[in-house]
Amino acid sequence: NAGVTQTPKFQVLKTGQSMTLQCAQDMNHEYMSWYRQDPGMGLRLIHYSVGAGITDQGEVPNGYNVSRSTTEDFPLRLLSAAPSQTSVYFCASSYTYGGAEAYEQYFGPGTRLTVT
């Protein structure tokens, strides 16, 4: 199993550009999520999905869109990049949604995004 994969590893955008961060998992997990990690702060949830066709907003959803057409893929779209979106983005998946049950959450290697 490859686990959770993310592409690209690094990206530089100009303000106003759009792009899609890719995330895929091969563990047949129903639950997938996107986080951003900024220096000195804990990971913050952007969007999540509890299964194909179902998505919902997390703590910091503004400026980002997601879709879930298959169990395996969960892309994150930046509509019009802003310098405040400079961050490291992590995709994660787990067997069940939420953290209320003690199932392990698997993280991808991250995408480091810089917006100038």
Next chain:
Amino acid sequence: KNQVEQSPQSLIILEGKNCTLQCNYTVSPFSNLRWYKQDTGRGPVSLTIMTFSENTKSNGRYTATLDADTKQSSLHITASQLSDSASYICVVSLLYSSASKIIFGSGTRLSIRP
């Protein structure tokens, strides 16, 4: 307010020494607490998961403890190795909650010196 606070923010120890990292939380109602290890430039990797009824769990040289009454957890690393240099993140989940109610601490940055 649901919060997870970790201390210290950073720590430097010599190889072979032991250390303990702290996590205090105000999350309620509590479901479970996780410790993750995050190497530089990589995603977090789970070390331990503890539910309300568990007060200690080990994973090799890593031992996590949980005191649900005082809402404190610690991660003890025994006989540290250079490969233990990483950030350690405490994560607390609310009971019967959605994904938006998983609270991450900001981490402790551990450096092991030879």
